[in-house]
Amino acid sequence: MPxxxxxxxxxLTQMLxxxxxxxxDVRREHAKDVSHHAAQWPEAxxxxxxxxxxxxxxxxxxxxxxxxxxxxxxxxxxxxxxxIHGGVCIDLGRMNRILRISxxxxxxxxxxxxxxxxxxxxxxxxxxxxxxxxxxxxDASLGGMAATCASGSAAVRYGTxxxxxLGLTAVLADGRIIHTGSRARKSSAGYDLTRLLVGSxxxxxxxxxxxxxxxxxxAAVSAAVCDFPGIRPAVDAVIEVMSAGIxxxxxxxxxxxxMGAVNRYSNLDYRVAPTLFFEFHGSPTGVVxxxxxxxxxxxxxxxxxxxxxxxDEDRDRLWQARHDAYYASLALREGGVGYVTDVCIPVSQLxxxxxxxxxxxxxxxxxxxxxxxxxxxxxxxxxxxxPDSPEELAEVQQLSRKITADALEAGGTCxxxxxxxxxxxxxxxxxxxxxxxxxxxxxxxxxxxxxxxxGKVLKM
Numbered sequence: 232m233p234x235x236x237x238x239x240x241x242x243l244t245q246m247l248x249x250x251x252x253x254x255x256d257v258r259r260e261h262a263k264d265v266s267h268h269a270a271q272w273p274e275a276x277x278x279x280x281x282x283x284x285x286x287x288x289x290x291x292x293x294x295x296x297x298x299x300x301x302x303x304x305x306x307x308x309x310x311x312x313x314x315i316h317g318g319v320c321i322d323l324g325r326m327n328r329i330l331r332i333s334x335x336x337x338x339x340x341x342x343x344x345x346x347x348x349x350x351x352x353x354x355x356x357x358x359x360x361x362x363x364x365x366x367x368x369x370d371a372s373l374g375g376m377a378a379t380c381a382s383g384s385a386a387v388r389y390g391t392x393x394x395x396x397l398g399l400t401a402v403l404a405d406g407r408i409i410h411t412g413s414r415a416r417k418s419s420a421g422y423d424l425t426r427l428l429v430g431s432x433x434x435x436x437x438x439x440x441x442x443x444x445x446x447x448x449x450a451a452v453s454a455a456v457c458d459f460p461g462i463r464p465a466v467d468a469v470i471e472v473m474s475a476g477i478x479x480x481x482x483x484x485x486x487x488x489x490m491g492a493v494n495r496y497s498n499l500d501y502r503v504a505p506t507l508f509f510e511f512h513g514s515p516t517g518v519v520x521x522x523x524x525x526x527x528x529x530x531x532x533x534x535x536x537x538x539x540x541x542x543d544e545d546r547d548r549l550w551q552a553r554h555d556a557y558y559a560s561l562a563l564r565e566g567g568v569g570y571v572t573d574v575c576i577p578v579s580q581l582x583x584x585x586x587x588x589x590x591x592x593x594x595x596x597x598x599x600x601x602x603x604x605x606x607x608x609x610x611x612x613x614x615x616x617x618p619d620s621p622e623e624l625a626e627v628q629q630l631s632r633k634i635t636a637d638a639l640e641a642g643g644t645c646x647x648x649x650x651x652x653x654x655x656x657x658x659x660x661x662x663x664x665x666x667x668x669x670x671x672x673x674x675x676x677x678x679x680x681x682x683x684x685x686g687k688v689l690k691m
Contacts, residue, residue, distance in 0.1 A: 268310030290406035303375030309652025343374025380430035387606030400440030449512035455539035482606035489600035496559035567615030574638035575647030
């Protein structure tokens with residue numbers, strides 16, 4: 232260990248015993264997320280089991296000016312857990328208790344290490360008919376999902392974590408434990424600290440507990456798939472569906488490159504063309520009416536055969552291509568790692584920005600399928616790059632900057648759901664302009680020593 236860390240590490244060892252680890256294998260496991268960002272090991276990993284232990288760890292680290300990196304499941308894609316300045320990683324995985332459920336109020340309070348599968352399985356097993364609809368794909372921890380303001384394919388109907396978090400418990404940089412928000416469905420009481428912390432990626436405090444809004448499970452679900460002759464008619468169909476007020480649960484777009492990739496990866500036989508995947512939630516008659524209404528709209532825009540299904544097995548078959556999209560993208564080259572863009576724009580600008588992105592991609596030979604949650608204007612390009620090629624990394628970074636610049640020009644954002652981490656620091660500054668100084672002032676006020684996940688979100 233670094234010599235100047237010995238007093239701190241001795242204190243943390245005395246506090247936590249074997250739950251404070253300096254072992255190489257433990258540090259290696261906490262050195263990166265699932266992104267292309269290079270692993271950088273923390274100096275040590277702590278495994279607290281409650282708020283008071285997190286607060287005590289933070290106070291010790293503050294006293295010794297040691298960086299702190301919160302860790303959930305390591306499933307994010309912007310390097311938010313990479314220990315770029317060393318320090319102590321705080322793994323919240325052992326704080327995984329479901330503390331309270333209210334069926335009447337449709338809310339739940341959990342510790343930060345509870346994962347979304349764990350919560351939804353528990354809700355199903357206890358026959359509450361409730362669930363958390365926010366679906367980022369991975370079985371992420373709920374504290375991590377709040378920290379990155381995760382969303383996913385169901386956001387078009389159910390919103391992001393920012394829309395579903397009612398309150399938080401967090402430990403600030405000086406070790407204070409605070410509780411924000413309430414279980415009330417609305418409030419005009421003071422500054423909204425809950426939404427300040429949601430999306431802050433551990434740079435303002437460590438989220439240790441979350442109170443979440445829950446949703447009734449739909450009585451019926453149906454799904455549909457339809458291919459199109461091009462991106463423009465597919466997106467025009469989406470715009471008309473949204474304008475018609477049809478209550479969509481999910482609308483996903485996969486371009487022709489992505490469809491070819493999933494056909495190979497999952498042994499499917501979809502037509503290699505831009506394709507929309509739809510999901511409808513409601514009553515048994517309602518989902519049929521919604522599917523029929525959408526089928527009529529996609530037909531007007533040149534859509535091909537409109538396949539739809541209500542049975543679980545049939546829906547899973549229709550949706551398999553979308554579920555496999557990310558790993559199918561990586562499989563386009565042996566040993567490839569993912570570099571993912573994440574822009575979100577007004578839906579009216581979607582076709583224009585996707586077509587611009589496709590024009591930019593003509594210049595590269597790197598596999599670059601495109602897919603997105605087009606119901607809310609969010610799309611991704613997944614570059615499968617050689618992890619040992621700095622030239623490829625530089626090339627896709629340049630392409631990503633072009634795609635982001637187009638999104639900002641169209642009134643959009645550089646990150647719809649993945650966060651900033653270490654991957655989008657410059658893009659955030661371009662997007663926020665003078666407001667970036669206000670963000671830095673907030674960071675300085677809450678973390679004057681800059682120990683809370685330093686180097687992420689903001690350049691300080």
